[in-house]
Amino acid sequence: MTLERVSTFGVSRSIVEESEQSLQAAGADGYELFVLWSGVIEDDVFRVRNAHVPKQTSYQTEDGLLVRVDGAALHTLNVWLFENNETLGVQVHAHPTRAFHSHTDNTFPIVTTLGGMSIVAADFARDGLLNRRTAAFRLTKTGWAPIRKPWRSPLIGVGA
Numbered sequence: 091m092t093l094e095r096v097s098t099f100g101v102s103r104s105i106v107e108e109s110e111q112s113l114q115a116a117g118a119d120g121y122e123l124f125v126l127w128s129g130v131i132e133d134d135v136f137r138v139r140n141a142h143v144p145k146q147t148s149y150q151t152e153d154g155l156l157v158r159v160d161g162a163a164l165h166t167l168n169v170w171l172f173e174n175n176e177t178l179g180v181q182v183h184a185h186p187t188r189a190f191h192s193h194t195d196n197t198f199p200i201v202t203t204l205g206g207m208s209i210v211a212a213d214f215a216r217d218g219l220l221n222r223r224t225a226a227f228r229l230t231k232t233g234w235a236p237i238r239k240p241w242r243s244p245l246i247g248v249g250a
């Protein structure tokens with residue numbers, strides 16, 4: 091099974107909450123943050139097992155916010171994924187106001203596998219990760235395709 095064929099991303103409530111708290115904490119200081127979800131593929135389900143916050147540098151520029159994940163931190167994460175038999179399936183970040191995929195988000199994603207997902211929370215995730223202002227995208231051969239109403243999409247299953 092490949093990520094491309096996955097029809098549901100299953101994630102526990104506790105990983106969602108842990109990720110929300112990371113995004114909110116960075117947002118309280120005025121910065122964006124990337125949280126990465128890794129897990130395993132079982133049949134056509136991607137089961138999120140772990141949330142990672144790799145070492146990253148956030149900048150406040152005149153054009154807005156910018157985040158760079160350290161190359162060495164990505165390498166460390168890749169080694170961890172290999173040793174733990176998990177793959178990267180989802181990248182999560184938050185914007186200060188509206189959620190969308192910026193040019194930078196499209197051009198420099200961290201998740202680069204076809205079928206991978208990118209979730210963008212609005213308002214630094216103050217009102218949670220998955221709500222009506224949340225945007226989500228799936229990487230296809232032609233780029234990042236928007237997922238309709240991600241907060242109630244069957245693609246994202248939040249369970250116990």
Ligand SMILES: [Zn+2]
Nearest residue numbers: 183185192195
């Ligand atoms: Zn962004």
